[in-house]
Amino acid sequence: MPAPRPFRSAPLPAALVLALTGCSLSDGSPEPSPSPSAEGAAEAPAGFAEPEDPYAGMDAGLSERLHLPLYDFQLDQYERSVVGRAELTLTVECLVDLGYEAELNPGAGEDPLMMRAFGPHHEYRRYGNARVDIAEEYGFGLPDEPRGGPGDEPYTVGGGPELAEQARTAAFGLDPQAGPAPDFTTPSGEPVPEGGCMTRARRQIDPGSALPFDTDGEGYALDVPESNVxxxxLLGESFTAAKDDPAVAAAAAVWEDCMAGAVDGYPGTASSSEGAAPEAAVPGAECRDTSGYLDAFAEAERAVAAGIVAEHEEALTERHERLRENLAVSREVLGW
Structure with missing residues (x-):
C-alpha cells in the first residue's frame, strides 16, 4: 500500500463533489424545500437526518491499537461528514436565494460500510486492511455502490438542463471544465457570490474560509471547514518515516513468511498487497495482525509523531479548536 501523500489541498466532501459535478436534472418544476441556515436551522422542515449511531460499525479496540496522536487534531470521518452536509445545506439555500429550483435530497447518505471498513480516521486501511471480517465479506475491496440514481443525488435542480447547468456553475463559482464562470443573469437577478454558493456556505460555517480555487484557477483552497491540512x-511525513523503522521491517518479514505458508507462491509485500489474488485477502489481514506488523507500524508512527506534534503543537491546536467550532455551527445549521 503506498504511503499517504502529504496533502497540498483538502478534498471536497463526497456529497458536495456529487452535487457540484452533476446535480440531478428535472424537467418539472418542484417546489423547493426551505433550506436551513445558521440562524434558523431548527425550524427547517426538510434536511438531513442525524444518524442514530454513526459509530456502530467501528471496532473500538482496533481503533485504540492504531490510534495516532495527530488524529487528536482532526475531525473524524463522521464529524467531517456533518460539516460537509451543513455546507451542502447552505449551498442549496444559496441556490434557492438566487432563484433556482434547488431542493435537498435528505435521503442521500453516507455509505454504512465506511465506518466498518475504514474506521473514524481511516486507520483500518492505513497499513493495509486490518479487519479480517471485512476481508472475509469483500476480499480486498468493497461492494460496488450504484451511483447516479435518484437516491444518491444530494440535491436536485428543476427548470430543465440549461438552468441546472447554470446552477451547478453558480454553486461552484467556477466552471471546472471551462475555467472562470461566464457572466449570466441568475433567475433572481442577484449576482453569484464571490467563489460561488459553496464559498458562501463555507464562510457561514468558518468565516476565514478561502476561495475554492487559487488565483490561477488551479487546486482547491487549503483548509476547508472540516479539514486540518x-x-x-504531517501524517504523510510520519508514515514515510515509520515505514523504514527496523521493527516495521522485521514485522514485514514475519508477515511475508506467514503469507508464504498461507497462500502458495504469494508475491505481495505487507505494504503492497491490496488488489492481489482474492484468496489472499483473509490471510493477508490475519497475518498483518499475528505478525505484529500493525502494532509495530503504529508504534513507530507514534514515536515519530511525538516530535512532530511538539514542533507544530500551537498551529495544530489552533486549527483543531477552529474545527470544533465549525462542527458546532454545522450542527446548528442541520438542526441537530
Whole structure:
C-alpha cells in the first residue's frame, strides 16, 4: 500500500463533489424545500437526518491499537461528514436565494460500510486492511455502490438542463471544465457570490474560509471547514518515516513468511498487497495482525509523531479548536 501523500489541498466532501459535478436534472418544476441556515436551522422542515449511531460499525479496540496522536487534531470521518452536509445545506439555500429550483435530497447518505471498513480516521486501511471480517465479506475491496440514481443525488435542480447547468456553475463559482464562470443573469437577478454558493456556505460555517480555487484557477483552497491540512501533511511525513523503522521491517518479514505458508507462491509485500489474488485477502489481514506488523507500524508512527506534534503543537491546536467550532455551527445549521 503506498504511503499517504502529504496533502497540498483538502478534498471536497463526497456529497458536495456529487452535487457540484452533476446535480440531478428535472424537467418539472418542484417546489423547493426551505433550506436551513445558521440562524434558523431548527425550524427547517426538510434536511438531513442525524444518524442514530454513526459509530456502530467501528471496532473500538482496533481503533485504540492504531490510534495516532495527530488524529487528536482532526475531525473524524463522521464529524467531517456533518460539516460537509451543513455546507451542502447552505449551498442549496444559496441556490434557492438566487432563484433556482434547488431542493435537498435528505435521503442521500453516507455509505454504512465506511465506518466498518475504514474506521473514524481511516486507520483500518492505513497499513493495509486490518479487519479480517471485512476481508472475509469483500476480499480486498468493497461492494460496488450504484451511483447516479435518484437516491444518491444530494440535491436536485428543476427548470430543465440549461438552468441546472447554470446552477451547478453558480454553486461552484467556477466552471471546472471551462475555467472562470461566464457572466449570466441568475433567475433572481442577484449576482453569484464571490467563489460561488459553496464559498458562501463555507464562510457561514468558518468565516476565514478561502476561495475554492487559487488565483490561477488551479487546486482547491487549503483548509476547508472540516479539514486540518497541516495534520494531514504531517501524517504523510510520519508514515514515510515509520515505514523504514527496523521493527516495521522485521514485522514485514514475519508477515511475508506467514503469507508464504498461507497462500502458495504469494508475491505481495505487507505494504503492497491490496488488489492481489482474492484468496489472499483473509490471510493477508490475519497475518498483518499475528505478525505484529500493525502494532509495530503504529508504534513507530507514534514515536515519530511525538516530535512532530511538539514542533507544530500551537498551529495544530489552533486549527483543531477552529474545527470544533465549525462542527458546532454545522450542527446548528442541520438542526441537530
Amino acid at each position: 497541516l495534520a494531514e501533511s
